[in-house]
Amino acid sequence: MAWPLDGEHDAELGRICHGGATHAPLASPEPLWPLHPVAERWQVRGPVHEGQQGCVRYRSNGMWVFGTACLDDRVVGGMEAAAWRVYTDLFAVLEREGCPQLQRLWNYLPDIHGLEDGLERYRCFNLGRARAFAQAGRSLGEGAPAACAMGTRSGWLTVHFLAGRQPARAIENPRQVSAYHYPRRYGPCSPTFSRAALADLGGGLRVLFISGTASIVGHESVHVDDLEAQTAETLRNIDAVLEATRSHLEASWTLEALRRRLECTVYLRRPADLDRVRAVIIAHLGAQAPAVQAATYLRADVCRAELLVEIEAQLALVG
Ligand code: 3EB
Numbered sequence: 001m002a003w004p005l006d007g008e009h010d011a012e013l014g015r016i017c018h019g020g021a022t023h024a025p026l027a028s029p030e031p032l033w034p035l036h037p038v039a040e041r042w043q044v045r046g047p048v049h050e051g052q053q054g055c056v057r058y059r060s061n062g063m064w065v066f067g068t069a070c071l072d073d074r075v076v077g078g079m080e081a082a083a084w085r086v087y088t089d090l091f092a093v094l095e096r097e098g099c100p101q102l103q104r105l106w107n108y109l110p111d112i113h114g115l116e117d118g119l120e121r122y123r124c125f126n127l128g129r130a131r132a133f134a135q136a137g138r139s140l141g142e143g144a145p146a147a148c149a150m151g152t153r154s155g156w157l158t159v160h161f162l163a164g165r166q167p168a169r170a171i172e173n174p175r176q177v178s179a180y181h182y183p184r185r186y187g188p189c190s191p192t193f194s195r196a197a198l199a200d201l202g203g204g205l206r207v208l209f210i211s212g213t214a215s216i217v218g219h220e221s222v223h224v225d226d227l228e229a230q231t232a233e234t235l236r237n238i239d240a241v242l243e244a245t246r247s248h249l250e251a252s253w254t255l256e257a258l259r260r261r262l263e264c265t266v267y268l269r270r271p272a273d274l275d276r277v278r279a280v281i282i283a284h285l286g287a288q289a290p291a292v293q294a295a296t297y298l299r300a301d302v303c304r305a306e307l308l309v310e311i312e313a314q315l316a317l318v319g
Pocket of ligand 1: 147148149192214303
């Protein structure tokens with residue numbers, strides 16, 4: 001998948017690779033399908049310059065920044081400190097490049113369910129992330145970027161990000177409590193992300209980033225131990241996000257038109273579940289849907305231990 005920013009493009013801004021050469025120590029979900037390496041690439045009008053800030057490496061053309069932060073949490077005293085460092089460095093890059101508007105984040109955490117001082121590492125991550133957002137004067141709630149947060153089997157804490165000059169429109173899912181309002185039983189600090197972000201990439205192209213979406217209704221995990229029902233509930237949540245997005249689009253964008261443009265990444269806790277999850281997606285969207293044909297399946301841990309599957313999606317909206 002190649003995504004043009006700014007309409008015209010002649011330079012690569014950045015990419016997220018799944019499979020192929022390993023880029024240790026980056027944390028990366030393991031590819032399950034397709035069997036060949038896939039990359040999500042962001043293209044812009046050049047020239048592009050490179051930079052580094054703390055644990056972040058990035059490329060920018062002055063309008064857009066794509067970067068990757070990678071940090072061994074053991075050397076900074078744990079996941080909370082690592083998340084704070086990663087996001088603090090990342091925000092410094094956005095300031096320096098004059099591209100303060102985060103559009104999308106991909107958070108990959110090794111050993112996401114491990115405990116640090118009795119607190120799950122994902123919850124430690126939420127503490128550090130929120131502290132960095134607050135210190136940078138950024139909203140912890142409304143207007144937060146789209147994101148995913150997945151557990152990997154190896155690597156260091158890795159955060160990929162895309163930012164630009166114009167804010168994306170944050171979109172919530174009416175079937176779900178906003179993640180930034182999750183009650184305290186999910187940890188001392190709520191996660192900082194919106195259910196989706198609608199970004200204007202210029203040149204008549206908008207892209208909808210749908211955050212990692214799982215079998216959560218209200219704030220509760222539902223269909224625990226039922227893989228097919230979790231997948232179907234996740235797809236209903238994605239439909240609800242698409243419906244919520246329609247109110248910000250021209251009336252010609254029907255639910256069907258949006259569904260046809262879904263490009264999905266499916267994260268599975270257990271590789272053996274692939275065929276069963278795919279069967280539910282086909283039943284929901286139809287075998288011919290691009291989301292079915294072109295989906296990428298990766299092995300990763302959903303941040304709630306009871307959930308087996310999570311789906312994120314991107315849609316290019318032209319015109
Ligand atoms: C959920 O809906 C599932 O912490 O950045 C999805 C997307 C999830 C992003 C994050 C977490 C995050 O709560 C988990």
